[in-house]
Amino acid sequence: MPNVVRHHATEVVLTAVIIVMGAFLTLSTDRFLTLGNVFDLLNISSVNIIFTVGLLVVLIAGGIDISFAVAASVVQYVTVLALGGIGGGGWLSGFLIAASVGILLGLINAVLIHRFRIISIVATIATFNIYFGLLMFFTKGVSIYTLPDWLTTRVVLYEREMADGSWAEITLPVAVMILCVMTTWLLLARTTTGRQLFAFGDNPEGARRFGIPIGAMQFIAFGWLGLMAGVAGLMQAHYAQEVVPNALYGRELDVLAAVVLGGARLGGGKGSVLGCVLGVLLVSVTQNGLNLMGVSPFAFKMIVGAIILTAITLSSVRLEKLAPILSRRTQDTGSTAGKGEIR
Amino acid sequence: MSIATDTGASARPILSLRGISMTFGGVRALKNVSFEVMPGEVHCLAGENGSGKSTLIKVVSGVYTPAPGAEIVFDGETLTRMTPVMAQEKGIQIIWQDLALFPEMSVAENIAFQSLSGPRMRLVDYSAIRRIARNALSRLGVMLDVERPLKDFAIAQRQIVAIARALVGEARVVFMDEPTASLTQSETDHLLAIVRTLSASGVAVVLVSHRLAEVLAISSRITVLRDGALVGVYPVAGMTQSGITELMTGRSFDERVRAREVTKNPVVLSVAHLSRPREFEDISFDLRRGETLGVTGLLGAGRTELALTLFGMRKPSAGSITLEGRPVRFSSNRDAIAAGIAYLSEDRLSLGLNQPQSIADNLVMASLDRILKRGLIASDRKRSLVARWIADLGIRIGLQEDAISTLSGGNQQRVAIAKWLATDPKVLILDAPTVGVDVGARAGIFEIVARLAEAGLAIIRISDEVPEVYLNADRIIHMKKGRIAGWHDPRATTLKALEAAVYA
Numbered sequence: 033m034p035n036v037v038r039h040h041a042t043e044v045v046l047t048a049v050i051i052v053m054g055a056f057l058t059l060s061t062d063r064f065l066t067l068g069n070v071f072d073l074l075n076i077s078s079v080n081i082i083f084t085v086g087l088l089v090v091l092i093a094g095g096i097d098i099s100f101a102v103a104a105s106v107v108q109y110v111t112v113l114a115l116g117g118i119g120g121g122g123w124l125s126g127f128l129i130a131a132s133v134g135i136l137l138g139l140i141n142a143v144l145i146h147r148f149r150i151i152s153i154v155a156t157i158a159t160f161n162i163y164f165g166l167l168m169f170f171t172k173g174v175s176i177y178t179l180p181d182w183l184t185t186r187v188v189l190y191e192r193e194m195a196d197g198s199w200a201e202i203t204l205p206v207a208v209m210i211l212c213v214m215t216t217w218l219l220l221a222r223t224t225t226g227r228q229l230f231a232f233g234d235n236p237e238g239a240r241r242f243g244i245p246i247g248a249m250q251f252i253a254f255g256w257l258g259l260m261a262g263v264a265g266l267m268q269a270h271y272a273q274e275v276v277p278n279a280l281y282g283r284e285l286d287v288l289a290a291v292v293l294g295g296a297r298l299g300g301g302k303g304s305v306l307g308c309v310l311g312v313l314l315v316s317v318t319q320n321g322l323n324l325m326g327v328s329p330f331a332f333k334m335i336v337g338a339i340i341l342t343a344i345t346l347s348s349v350r351l352e353k354l355a356p357i358l359s360r361r362t363q364d365t366g367s368t369a370g371k372g373e374i375r
Numbered sequence: 376m377s378i379a380t381d382t383g384a385s386a387r388p389i390l391s392l393r394g395i396s397m398t399f400g401g402v403r404a405l406k407n408v409s410f411e412v413m414p415g416e417v418h419c420l421a422g423e424n425g426s427g428k429s430t431l432i433k434v435v436s437g438v439y440t441p442a443p444g445a446e447i448v449f450d451g452e453t454l455t456r457m458t459p460v461m462a463q464e465k466g467i468q469i470i471w472q473d474l475a476l477f478p479e480m481s482v483a484e485n486i487a488f489q490s491l492s493g494p495r496m497r498l499v500d501y502s503a504i505r506r507i508a509r510n511a512l513s514r515l516g517v518m519l520d521v522e523r524p525l526k527d528f529a530i531a532q533r534q535i536v537a538i539a540r541a542l543v544g545e546a547r548v549v550f551m552d553e554p555t556a557s558l559t560q561s562e563t564d565h566l567l568a569i570v571r572t573l574s575a576s577g578v579a580v581v582l583v584s585h586r587l588a589e590v591l592a593i594s595s596r597i598t599v600l601r602d603g604a605l606v607g608v609y610p611v612a613g614m615t616q617s618g619i620t621e622l623m624t625g626r627s628f629d630e631r632v633r634a635r636e637v638t639k640n641p642v643v644l645s646v647a648h649l650s651r652p653r654e655f656e657d658i659s660f661d662l663r664r665g666e667t668l669g670v671t672g673l674l675g676a677g678r679t680e681l682a683l684t685l686f687g688m689r690k691p692s693a694g695s696i697t698l699e700g701r702p703v704r705f706s707s708n709r710d711a712i713a714a715g716i717a718y719l720s721e722d723r724l725s726l727g728l729n730q731p732q733s734i735a736d737n738l739v740m741a742s743l744d745r746i747l748k749r750g751l752i753a754s755d756r757k758r759s760l761v762a763r764w765i766a767d768l769g770i771r772i773g774l775q776e777d778a779i780s781t782l783s784g785g786n787q788q789r790v791a792i793a794k795w796l797a798t799d800p801k802v803l804i805l806d807a808p809t810v811g812v813d814v815g816a817r818a819g820i821f822e823i824v825a826r827l828a829e830a831g832l833a834i835i836r837i838s839d840e841v842p843e844v845y846l847n848a849d850r851i852i853h854m855k856k857g858r859i860a861g862w863h864d865p866r867a868t869t870l871k872a873l874e875a876a877v878y879a
Contacts, residue, residue, distance in 0.1 A: 225496040227484060231477045238475035241438075242492050243459050301479040 042295030045347040046310040049339075053317055061324040067192065068200040069320070077316040078205035079268045083287040084294070084308035085216040086260025091291055092220065093253035094233035094300025095145065095152035099160040100257055101283035103137040104265030106163050108275045111266060112176055112183075120180045126266060134262020135255050137163065142254035146247045160284075167277050176275040184273040205267040212260060217305040219256070229253060233300025289340055290315060295347065314343060389414045389579050390435070390449055390467065390548050396442040397430050397603075404430045405441070406604045412548060412579045417570060419590040419611070420550075420583045422600035423623055423813040425783070428583050431600070432550050436469045437462045450547070463489075468541035472552040474533055476525055476540075483508040483521035486539045511539035514576075515569050531562035538569060548579045555589055561673075567593050587616045599623055624815040633667075633825060634849045634865040640664040643833040644716075644802050646685070649694035654680040655857040658694070662802065667824070667834040669848025669865075671841055671877055677857035678837045679721060682804045685835075686718040687711030699801065712741060715801035719791055719808055721837070727791045728779050735761045735775040738790055742797040764793035768823055785816025792823065803827065804835045809843060821847055841874045853877055 057064040083100065090097050111130045115121040121129075137159075144155040187204035194200055220226040232239040232249045240246055269275050292298060293314065294307025318339045322332055391411040397404045405427045412418045422428045433439040435447075437457040447454045449465050462469075476485050483501075484491060486508035491499065508521040517535050525533060534554060541549050551570075555563045570580050570593060584590050590597070591611055599606040599622045606622050617630060640663040649658040655677035662668050670678050683689050685696065687705030696703050698714055705711045708718070720727040728737050738761050739746055746756040761775050770789045772782065779787060788808060795803060805824065809817045824847065828834055838844050844851055851863040853876055863873055 222499050223496050224491045224493065224499055227480070227491045227499060230480060231488065231491070234477040234479045235475065237473075238477060241459070241469075241471070241475050242488060243463075244492055245494060248494070297479075301477065 040304070040306075042347040043304065043306050043310060046294065046307065046314055046343060049343050049346065050310065050314055050317055053314075053321060057317070057321040057324065061321070063324055064321065066194065066200075068194055068198055069324075071200045071202055071206075073313070073316050073320055074206045074209075075201070075203050075271075076320075077312050078209035079264050079271065080283075080287060080290065080312045080316075081209050081309055082212045082260050082264040082267065083283070084291050084312055085212055085305055086257035086264070087287055087291050088294075088296055088303050088305065088308050089216065089220065089229065089256045090152075090253045091296045091298065092233045092300060092303050093229045093249055094236060095250070095253060096288075096298065097141060097152065097156045097254065097257055098284050099141060099156040099163055100138070100261040101280040101287065102160055102164040102167065103134065103258065104261040104268065104283075105275075105277055105280045106137060106167050107133045107262045107265040108269045108279075109167060109171060109176070109277070112179060112269070112275055115180055115183075120182075122182055126180075126183060127263070130262040130266040131259050132262070134258040134260070134265065136258065138254040138256070138258020138261065139251060141258075142250045145254070146250040164278075164281065171277050173277055175277065179269065179273065179275065183270055203271075205271055208263060208267055212263060213305055213309060216256070216260075220305060225252060230301055233302075235301070286315070293340055293344055293347075314339065386413050387451055388412060388448070391447075392431075392435065393446040393448075395431065395434055395445045397427075397434065397439060398442060404603050405434070408600065408603070408605045410598055410605075411608075412581055414547070414579055415574050415577045416579050416596065417574050417594045418579065418581045419594040419597040420581055420600070421587070421590065421597055421619060421623055423815055425602075425813075426600040426623070427603040428600055429552065430603075432469060432552060432583065435462070435467060435550065463544055466545050466547035468544050468546040468549045470534075470537045470541055470549065470551045470554065472554075474537045476533055476537060478526040479524055481522050482519050482525055482528070482536055485525050485536050486511050486521070487543055488540060489544055507543055508539065511542045514542055515539055515572065517569075531558050531565070534558070534566060535569070538573075542573075546573075546578050548581065549573065550581045550583065552583045554582065555584060563589055587619050591616065591619075601625060624813075626815065630846060632845065632865045633847050635665075637663050637666040637849050640666065643699060644685075645697040647695050647697070649681070649684065649691050649696065651680065651684060651689060651692050653857075654689075655684075655854070658859060660852060660859075662833045662835065664833055665828055665831045666850070667828050667836055667848045669844035669851040670835060670837045670854060671839060671844045671851060671873075672854035672860070673839065673877070675856075676854040678839075678854055679806055680857075681854070682718060682806050682835065682837055685711070685802075685804060686716055712798055712800075715799070716804070717741070717795035717798055717800035717802070718804045719795055719806055721806035721810060723784075723788060723791055723810070728787060728794075730780040731778055733776045734765075734772055734779050734782070734790055737779045738764060738794050738797065741794050742799075745797070760797060764797060768793050768796075769819070783816065784812045785819060788812050788816075788820055789823065792820070796827070800832070802833045802835065804837070806837045807839070808836070809838070809840070817843075841877050842870055845870050845873055 054064070063069050087097060087100060107130050110133045111126060114129050115126060118125065141152070141156055141159055144150050144159070145152050188201045189204065189207055190202040192200050220229065228239065228244050229249055229252065231242070232244060232246065236246070265280070268280065272279065290311035291303065291308050294304065294309070294311035296303030296307065315336055318336055319332055322335060327335070388411040393409045395405050395408045395410070408427065408431060410420070410431060420428055420431070430439065434441050435457070437459040440456065447457055449467070454461070477488070483505045487504040490504060490507065505521055512519055512521070512535075515535060515538060519528070519532060519536070525536060528536070538549070554566060558566060567589060570582070573580055582590055582594060591614060594611045596608060597611055597614065597619065598608045599619065601623060642661045643664050644662040647659045650656045658681060660668065670681070672678055680689065684691050687708040687710050698716070703714055705714070729740070735757060739757055742760070743752065746753055746760055748756065758775065764770075765772060765775075768789045770786050770793065772786065779790060782790065792808070808820060808824070812820060824834060824836070836844060836848055845865050848865060851865060851873070852859055853861045853863060861876060863876070
């Protein structure tokens with residue numbers, strides 16, 4: 033069996049599931065495989081993909097974060113208020129403010145985890161409540177509808193008129209998403225820091241004995257997620273053209289599900305950027321397909337849950353079992369084989 | 376091995392430590408210990424758990440800073456202090472018992488991890504990493520697919536990866552902490568061959584091991600520690616295993632064969648033609664009241680698999696199990712426990728005991744139905760049951776509520792045995808009961824097991840340490856590739872003959 037297929041089993045299975053679903057939707061609806069719909073899928077998935085690649089870095093480093101989605105809401109408010117303070121601003125100042133506030137909120141988590149030795153799930157559940165509580169307290173739950181014009185104007189990067197007169201468009205969030213995906217991939221796969229994050233998540237004690245700075249690992253991971261959350265928050269405000277305090281509340285679970293679906297391991301040391309993208313796309317394709325097929329929106333959550341379960345079951349079954357033909361090269365699991373059954 | 380034994384007066388030690396003391400919270404872990412190793416020497420560092428071996432390694436590697444007055448001389452240069460970074464730069468490499476590897480990462484990244492570490496962010500040059508890894512492996516004469524993740528490989532190969540990693544750091548002294556603890560005999564032989572290769576190339580190797588037979592075969596000198604103090608440094612030539620054991624424990628041990636005549640006792644457990652595909656085949660034996668049946672053989676001989684089948688955790692494909700004259704068929708280990716079979720797992724740390732839980736909770740785990748009152752656990756019954764077994768097996772504890780992890784290996788194993796005795800078994804299967812238990816504490820466990828046998832308990836005793844089985848069993852089954860390769864009577868054979876048969 034080729035190395036690429038075996039080492040990226042999750043990505044292969046997700047791609048296969050997406051292709052099967054895509055083929056089914058192409059045959060059963062007449063709109064699924066149109067340029068307009070595919071672009072729409074990308075436009076609506078962008079914010080979540082930015083979140084997932086951020087969370088991926090934290091999961092790889094062996095942590096978890098519950099607070100990043102409401103942190104992104106805080107970023108939206110602070111950014112919009114700050115932009116108002118400096119007289120409107122523009123994309124550059126918008127990104128700078130959103131990124132800085134996002135990083136700051138991420139680093140608060142890192143301080144709690146590293147400095148005060150609080151395990152990440154507890155620390156971030158606490159900051160989740162604090163961030164959201166502060167937001168509701170200071171905004172009294174009131175949304176902001178009057179954003180700067182530049183922020184609410186759709187930025188179309190590529191467009192094409194379709195035969196039926198509709199427009200297929202690629203918008204700014206897609207470009208930002210691609211940039212986030214590429215830089216996260218570069219960080220994780222191609223830099224020494226990225227490999228140290230993997231090593232730290234895989235075996236913290238081993239990493240420590242090698243002199244890897246543990247604190248720096250936490251700060252980089254949570255700082256990166258904070259950066260991505262800040263950017264995602266700005267893109268979501270841009271896309272929705274409004275800032276609603278609880279717009280992103282609950283998003284953390286969708287994002288976490290997508291990252292784990294994409295092959296990241298809760299506990300650290302494992303996960304891929306491609307897997308994250310596929311994990312989000314799988315959920316988006318499902319929802320999009322249900323929409324096109326005219327299924328009641330009340331059934332969406334249920335069906336999405338079922339699809340997640342199916343995909344994760346498929347990807348945890350050994351590929352060799354699904355396709356015996358591929359398994360010509362036998363794996364050497366050595367003397368530990370068999371003990372696994374007992375555990 | 377000429378280089379390894381050449382420690383003449385002219386040679387200068389590559390590493391020499393003098394006056395090393397360490398105190399942890401009032402406990403002196405090392406008392407004025409000295410240690411030295413010659414270039415290219417294979418040196419053994421021996422001592423029971425808690426004797427200070429690991430502390431000494433941590434001083435050498437710079438993890439701990441010794442008390443003032445310590446002197447560390449490396450290759451003629453006196454160092455005032457040692458840090459982990461300095462140790463690596465000097466070429467002092469430690470292969471920790473847990474290997475400190477990264478299972479999800481590739482073999483190449485694990486071996487060449489040094490080029491991935493360091494505070495400055497750089498781009499990763501994967502082709503250089505693969506080259507470094509292949510070079511290190513080829514120095515050891517081993518070929519592995521360096522692009523596969525480490526988790527695909529067995530423990531013996533991971534050990535080789537750890538050694539290869541040490542070589543990348545231009546090692547001059549390599550410390551190996553219990554390197555053979557989880558290896559089979561042939562894997563151990565391969566590892567020792569690698570140690571010889573290293574030694575021949577001028578690298579000093581310090582083996583920290585409790586498997587003394589191998590140490591004797593390969594080391595030129597041995598340093599013995601006891602209770603944090605240096606007992607002495609001895610040339611290995613002329614040393615015997617029991618001599619080293621005496622130095623380590625400060626006591627002498629009775630090494631007589633315990634085997635007794637039990638053929639007149641009634642049969643408790645009868646196994647006929649038991650088979651499970653690819654695990655074991657056609658296993659038949661009778662186990663009598665009060666008998667200790669030793670089962671030995673190499674790892675992978677099917678010993679543990681057989682035990683798990685007798686314990687109801689796996690189903691045989693053919694053959695029968697008869698307990699006290701009645702054929703039994705277990706659908707789970709709960710049935711087996713109810714029928715009177717107890718199984719002490721070989722892996723006490725992860726399977727046998729629940730480390731964070733209390734001593735009391737661990738002890739009653741298998742016999743909860745005996746301490747119920749109206750369907751709920753009665754704390755007075757639990758307390759008295761625990762107290763009885765603690766006293767009966769002479770377990771040294773603080774409080775019943777203390778976590779089991781606070782106990783020494785020997786005392787933990789006693790709790791594990793008590794856990795099963797509390798189920799009132801007819802047959803007790805002990806799988807590697809002395810793994811991770813000190814030489815001194817082993818004797819205590821042997822005594823307990825012998826007493827249980829005297830009292831009529833039928834015992835199956837599984838171990839890959841042939842002397843342990845030889846000295847403590849009434850009859851011995853030697854298993855090989857899932858089959859019974861031979862029956863031995865300890866009174867009618869010698870340890871040498873038995874070892875020759877097992878390792879053949």
